[in-house]
Amino acid sequence: MANREIWGFEIPTSPSGKNIWPKALKREAVRRIDEEGASPGEIAAELDAHECLVRKWHVAARRARGDAILDNGPAFAEIKLRPDARPIEARPSNPDQARIVVGAVCIEFPISIDEDSLVKLVRAAGTAS
Incomplete structure (x- = not known):
């Protein structure tokens, strides 16, 4: 060429x-x-x-x-579990919902959620626990 x-x-x-x-x-x-x-x-x-x-x-x-390159935050959110936490049923009650269960922490969300919103949801759950 x-x-x-x-x-x-x-x-x-x-x-x-x-x-x-x-x-x-x-x-x-x-x-x-x-x-x-x-x-x-x-x-x-x-x-x-x-x-x-x-x-x-x-x-x-x-x-x-030498500029600092900022990203949109960490790729993972820390989720802390309480020692007295009880297990949660892993299957969501609604077929249009999805559920992430880590120990006693359960995050339920619509399966249509976009990736950015899911990341924000997981981060918020990590800071609230």
């Missing part, structure tokens, strides 16, 4: 058809995000690349600068 040019940078293509992104182009993409306020999606569209790739470059540059 023939090389192409973006923002004045030549983008070679590997024999398998993948773009080989020059370091200088990655730095320019990160600069446009940081200094011009462009979104990773906008940059990705200009490059004809995946947005997750541009985000990866941006996070790597921030880490290299």
Whole structure:
């Protein structure tokens, strides 16, 4: 495949058809995000690349600068059980419901719940116990 040019940078293509992104182009993409306020999606569209790739470059540059990269919190919530807790029936009473049982802690929720809401529910249960 023939090389192409973006923002004045030549983008070679590997024999398998993948773009080989020059370091200088990655730095320019990160600069446009940081200094011009462009979104990773906008940059990705200009490059004809995946947005997750541009985000990866941006996070790597921030880490290299020593910036703290915050996430949405821990992947797991701590759930503490009381020593006097009694077991709970594992099967929900409603077929449209699901139930997570850990010792005496029971979290019942609709099976249609989205992942983010379920994570919030589990975190809230962990802090309330």
